[in-house]
Amino acid sequence: MTLLWVAIAILLLPALWLLVSPLRNAKSLHDQQYTFEANDTSAEQNVAIFKRRLASLEAARERGDIDPARFEEDRLELERSLLEDTAVLERRPLKPASAGRLVVPFVMVAMVAVSVIWYQQQGAEGDLVLLAVQQEVQNDPEGSLAMYIERMEEQAERQPDNPNVWSALFPVYRETGQMPKAVAALERLMEIEGRIPPLLAQLAQIRFFMAERELTDEVQALVDETLEQDPRQPTVLGLLGIHAFDDGDYEQAIDHWRRAIANIEDPNTVSSLRDGIQVAQQRMGIEPEETVAEGNGVRVRVSLDEALADRVDDDASVFITARDTEGELPPLAVVRAQVSELPMTVVLDDSAAMSPQAQISQVQEARLVVRVSPTGEAMPQPGDLFGDLESVSVGPISDDEAAEVVINRVFE
Structure with missing residues (x-):
């Protein structure tokens, strides 16, 4: 946990630095703004424009281009425009460069406090505690299942709303024959998860x-x-x-x-x-x-390309699957193994079917797909390794012949 809080502190340091960094440039920005305002001639330019337009109006009246009523109307419009421009240009006096410095420490403290409180409410601190408990029991020379249950029950009292506590407790209650406790833990988990x-x-x-x-x-x-x-x-x-x-x-x-x-x-x-x-x-x-399954099927020899051997561990799952060539049926046969067993030869027949409605004996040709999953997930994931054969004849299984599938590609 100490390492966790050190990591949080390291992440907060850049944010605190961003809050403090504007103060370093406050003096130079204040001087630049003061110089700009002191040398600003916008007001004089607006007055000069007003005088030129007023002179133009007076000349038009003298020539008879506009009547006195129109002259008064246009003059009032010019005066109103001058007042609006002048009002916009009115500025409040600049505050000192040091103004607001005392607020920054309070903002920094508030940001740290909000971050810590948010993590305690939404973060995974409780799960890290559970992991620490599991590791502690595993590393304890006197560690036992009873000790693990006792420690997890302590966490259940401290973290009654953490679903992972109850997810860990109800299976061990069930395995140790404590069925009423298993039911209570499972019902509590359902209250949280639905x-x-x-x-x-x-x-x-x-x-x-x-x-x-x-x-x-x-x-x-x-x-x-x-x-x-x-x-x-x-x-x-x-x-x-x-x-x-x-x-x-x-x-x-x-x-x-x-x-x-x-x-x-x-x-x-x-x-x-x-x-x-x-x-x-x-x-x-x-x-x-x-016995019934010793009919039609496919014998498959599976191997892993040496160029990809260092990308997976020996305990990664290998799914050897037969599918219909049209892709209309569920998998016809599936055999699961591990990378450590490669190269290997397996038989895909009706004994490896996932459903009686989709069996390899029902087709004459099948597509073979072999996938290596480091996570053991049944669905393909980016980074999985695979190899396939598009069309393999399904028939009486022979000990002499086997379809060769090499795992030589990476699923993107």
């Missing part, structure tokens, strides 16, 4: 397991509220799949889990749901997906 689908889904899941995997009225209400906002919410779909499986409705369970897989990025969760699908298929007396 009743958004991801939080509603988490609350529904916790209450579902607290009710011993029963779809109670309370859980059903949370499920309905979630699906009304997001019909593809994977956590709720996974929950519904578990409930259908427990009731023996394996076909419904498989449908829910497949829809959930289409919207999940975590490979571990996807693997768990696929295992559940296989068990459900076995219970139904049909061949599991792993």
